[in-house]
Amino acid sequence: MKGKLYLLRVLQYAFLLSCFILAVFPFFWMVVGATNTAVDIIKGKISFGNQLIPNLNRLFSDYDVTGIFWNSCKISLLTVLGQLLFSSMAGYGFELFSSKTRERIYGVVLLTMMVPFAALMIPLFRLIVSFNLLDNHAGLILTSLVSVFLVFFFRQSFKSFPKEIIQAARVDGAGEFRIFCSIVVPAMKATYAAAAIYAFMTSWNSYMWPLIVLQSNEQKTMQLLISTLSSAYFPEYGVIMTAIIISTLPMICIFFSLQKHFIHGITGSLKQ
Amino acid sequence: MRRWLPLFLVLLLLLTILGTTVFAAEKSGKITIWAWDPNFNIPVMAEAKARYQKVHPKVEIEIVDMAKADVEQKLNTVLASGAREGLPDIVLIEDYNAQKYLQAYPGAFADLTKKINYKDFAEYKTELMTLKRKIYGVPFDSGVSALFYRKDILAEAGFKPSDLNNITWDRFIEIGKIVKEKTGVAMVGFDTADGGTMRIMMQSAGQWYFDAKGDPHIVKNDAIREAFLTYKKLVDSGITKTTSGWNEWVAAFNKGETATVLTGCWIIGSIKAEASQAGLWAVAPTPRLNLKTSVNYSNLGGSSWYITAKSRNRQVAEDFLNATFAADRDLYQKILVEQGAIGSYLPSQNGPAYTEADPFFDGQKVYADFAAWMREIPPVNYGLFTYEADSAMMTVMPDYLAGKINLETALKRAEDQLKNQIAF
Amino acid sequence: MAEKLPPLTLSSLDKKRRKVSFNNRYGWFFISFCLILLALFMLYPIISSLIMSTFSSRGMISRYVGLGNYKRLLHDTVFLQALKNTLLFFIIQMPIMLFLALMIATLLNNKAIKFRGVFRTGIFLPAVTSLVTYATLFKMMFSLEGFVNRFLMTTHLISDPIPWLVDPFWARITVMIALTWRWTGYNMVFYLSGLQNIPDELYEAAKIDGANALQQLGRITVPLLKPIILFTAVTSTIGTLQLFDEPTSFASGGVTAATIGPGNSLLTMSVYIYNLCFKYMPNFGYAATVAYVIVILVAILAFVQFKLAGDRR
Structure with a gap:
């Protein structure tokens, strides 16, 4: 019996470890790639080379990477803030002050998740032009201030929030918006952390819409830069890998710092 | 004092007029240019910009570097939305797409018939940008096709350079078999999703997927039938090395795994990227099909510069292109040497860079060859639906090559798919 | 919920109505920003593309086809x-x-x-x-x-x-x-x-x-x-x-x-x-x-x- 259990454990670890290696290996390779030349990478070399500095030099001398990185940061941070605020407010509104009309609206809102973005691009572009926001980061941020997925996510989370606390605050004479800001939000920190990771992920990696809205070199984002780099007849893979590492770092940092909350946050939203 | 005032005003007015005329002579304003490929078109344009700005320092030029698909996506979105804003002044358009954009977005591009001396450009290029007798755009690089081959490998199999001159595809396959047998090296790289070779074959016979009226012309098209048969012979002969995607295909000849490369001349940069193979390469004209109409010259790819009609600085943009790509012979020498870019501006082709022997090709004057072949390319109207047709061809190709369907069925299916795709 | 007993039936009805209006006031308030944004950047493009789907087009040139597509x-x-x-x-x-x-x-x-x-x-x-x-x-x-x-x-x-x-x-x-x-x-x-x-x-x-x-x-x-x-x-x-x-x-x-x-x-x-x-x-x-x-x-x-x-x- 003991031996059987032992064997099971070993199998379990072996399974987990192989999943882990499979998941992490491409990252390892990416780092190796950044230290090699394009020809070496194409030929399939998987040991560290000495090209990191030349690759970095090439990247930073050909493109304003600092500026582009900052653009990405600015857009993502503002988008995340907006999405957290407006989506959580909406989720709260739908959950705590429900009515027949609003439930119907909620259904329609959820349906919009299913429309592919490509179908909306042209009318959306027309709108941005009429607002005079072309080639402007505001054009990107404004259109993504609300995420339907997050409205849904927040509403699910608020379901588990103890309503008595809100009642008590009302009796104390607190206004509804103040209750939301100073009682509900702090209590749901984990949910916000989870939502922040999700929002940051989508905003940081978004590509098609920034491509359409942004026009000049100064406004570009990291994803657009990487796409440009990979489009050459003969792509400089070492340089591309270096750029990719730079663009992945913030994602990994944010996930590492918020990951504890992430799991708890999702847990909260999934309680019924 | 009061008496002087009118005089003073008149003087001021005169000065202003004088000032503006002086300024008008001096070009100024900002133009934006969209293009793709940071190793090719972008540095070429940067060179043109630097040369122009030496003469006109007040003109600001921004070159926006994007992926090719991205340029096309942006251009379509902005044009379709009908917005006046958001377009560049100059945009690079691939020749296969030119007629499509010109006809789908009437009035979007500037008519340059009277602004550019088109006699200076290769005929087949201007043909592509002509719509209802008006000519749009300034021709840029040529995709004149060529057979690049490894002299050393072919010599090992017993072939002299003259054995590869002006051959047919059948001869090419025969040579390939011997090369494969004697050296073990594959003759040519082959990508299952790539329609490039098909286009080279068609144009060498002066044919395209469409007839003169613009209707699909596949089942009864000699050149396409012959091309399909040749494709199958190529694959069945076992002389190809299968690759998937661009990088693998490039890697195959960089690693010396194929004896030849058959594509547009713009590939030269990628061939030269493998410095260890210097001196081993040579170039011959493209093989021709088994048809009387087929010649040993063809084309793959190539693109041209277009000015948008609503450009705020249209005159500056026109002047810029006229002074650089339609006049500056030295510019063409420079980009030939640095980027391997072969322009279709004929007067540039007796310049020094074109007549020089290239040590990478063991002293062969490859650029002079390209220039000579370029004049012989049969002009073809690519029409509106090259990509739809390409997709229809290559969708049936795997089944045809595997022997699951015969030629008639394959062509019929392709034509049906194409007809459906281009319905309006 | 700790509510006081209603002294009169009329006022209890009134209270109910007041509760509904309270609910509505804050309900709309909390979702309003989201709805305005979605109406602009989601609903408008969706309707616009639905209309578009009844046309067949070649770039700027288009033709009404109804359900033809x-x-x-x-x-x-x-x-x-x-x-x-x-x-x-x-x-x-x-x-x-x-x-x-x-x-x-x-x-x-x-x-x-x-x-x-x-x-x-x-x-x-x-x-x-x-x-x-x-x-x-x-x-x-x-x-x-x-x-x-x-x-x-x-x-x-x-x-x-x-x-x-x-x-x-x-x-x-x-x-x-x-x-x-x-x-x-x-x-x-x-x-x-x-x-x-x-x-x-x-x-x-x-x-x-x-x-x-x-x-x-x-x-x-x-x-x-x-x-x-x-x-x-x-x-x-x-x-x-x-x-x-x-x-x-x-x-x-x-x-x-x-x-x-x-x-x-x-x-x-x-x-x-x-x-x-x-x-x-x-x-x-x-x-x-x-x-x-x-x-x-x-x-x-x-x-x-x-x-x-x-x-x-």
Whole structure:
């Protein structure tokens, strides 16, 4: 019996470890790639080379990477803030002050998740032009201030929030918006952390819409830069890998710092 | 004092007029240019910009570097939305797409018939940008096709350079078999999703997927039938090395795994990227099909510069292109040497860079060859639906090559798919 | 609720009305920003593209066709192939991925396993990578002489290289592997959070009753996780039917590529939409029609999934 259990454990670890290696290996390779030349990478070399500095030099001398990185940061941070605020407010509104009309609206809102973005691009572009926001980061941020997925996510989370606390605050004479800001939000920190990771992920990696809205070199984002780099007849893979590492770092940092909350946050939203 | 005032005003007015005329002579304003490929078109344009700005320092030029698909996506979105804003002044358009954009977005591009001396450009290029007798755009690089081959490998199999001159595809396959047998090296790289070779074959016979009226012309098209048969012979002969995607295909000849490369001349940069193979390469004209109409010259790819009609600085943009790509012979020498870019501006082709022997090709004057072949390319109207047709061809190709369907069925299916795709 | 007794029936009615208006006032207030933004940036484009779907166009030149675009779909072999490819991914890849995610999550929920945090982070990591990154990596790894084939050949698992991206069948397999790699960890996190709500005592009791691991999974985990499984299934359905990134980046045959994967084996509906807009003669009306086919399909599939899960709504 003991031996059987032992064997099971070993199998379990072996399974987990192989999943882990499979998941992490491409990252390892990416780092190796950044230290090699394009020809070496194409030929399939998987040991560290000495090209990191030349690759970095090439990247930073050909493109304003600092500026582009900052653009990405600015857009993502503002988008995340907006999405957290407006989506959580909406989720709260739908959950705590429900009515027949609003439930119907909620259904329609959820349906919009299913429309592919490509179908909306042209009318959306027309709108941005009429607002005079072309080639402007505001054009990107404004259109993504609300995420339907997050409205849904927040509403699910608020379901588990103890309503008595809100009642008590009302009796104390607190206004509804103040209750939301100073009682509900702090209590749901984990949910916000989870939502922040999700929002940051989508905003940081978004590509098609920034491509359409942004026009000049100064406004570009990291994803657009990487796409440009990979489009050459003969792509400089070492340089591309270096750029990719730079663009992945913030994602990994944010996930590492918020990951504890992430799991708890999702847990909260999934309680019924 | 009061008496002087009118005089003073008149003087001021005169000065202003004088000032503006002086300024008008001096070009100024900002133009934006969209293009793709940071190793090719972008540095070429940067060179043109630097040369122009030496003469006109007040003109600001921004070159926006994007992926090719991205340029096309942006251009379509902005044009379709009908917005006046958001377009560049100059945009690079691939020749296969030119007629499509010109006809789908009437009035979007500037008519340059009277602004550019088109006699200076290769005929087949201007043909592509002509719509209802008006000519749009300034021709840029040529995709004149060529057979690049490894002299050393072919010599090992017993072939002299003259054995590869002006051959047919059948001869090419025969040579390939011997090369494969004697050296073990594959003759040519082959990508299952790539329609490039098909286009080279068609144009060498002066044919395209469409007839003169613009209707699909596949089942009864000699050149396409012959091309399909040749494709199958190529694959069945076992002389190809299968690759998937661009990088693998490039890697195959960089690693010396194929004896030849058959594509547009713009590939030269990628061939030269493998410095260890210097001196081993040579170039011959493209093989021709088994048809009387087929010649040993063809084309793959190539693109041209277009000015948008609503450009705020249209005159500056026109002047810029006229002074650089339609006049500056030295510019063409420079980009030939640095980027391997072969322009279709004929007067540039007796310049020094074109007549020089290239040590990478063991002293062969490859650029002079390209220039000579370029004049012989049969002009073809690519029409509106090259990509739809390409997709229809290559969708049936795997089944045809595997022997699951015969030629008639394959062509019929392709034509049906194409007809459906281009319905309006 | 601690409410005082109403002194009069009239005022109680009044109170009820007041409560409704209170509810409405704040209800509308909280959702107003969201609704204004969505109306502008979602509803307007949706209506606009619905109108567009009744036109057939060549760039700026368009013609009213009513429902003609929907009729055209039925005879469009390329569309039918795209539909078939997309549904293949949905039927084969999605269940495998969700099952794998559930397996890993159950293991990582076991407190006897060490380094759970490390495993969890590592396996989630693929979900945070950008598309370009992983497309580039996978294309190189799965090339004919790429890392995967060399590995399989040196370990003598295969004798000839597998034509990963060259053969229509293997091309689909490659994309399925890539999709699974990228999204398993993401779904795992949802299961993991759900599992934390299931009390350990349930499993203890099951063990005493002699239930093995598989029975525990079937009798406790799956039924209790049903809402979450439903959630991941619906979001994955949306993702799969809108599949765009992987096919386009894995199939690119360079500047002269003609099909999406060998013989168009990787063409999905979203890619077809893209091609109709940007690669072919731009027909935005027809493209919008294909987009609404996706919407209808997602709605049907999601409805079926809700029914299968026995959801009350």
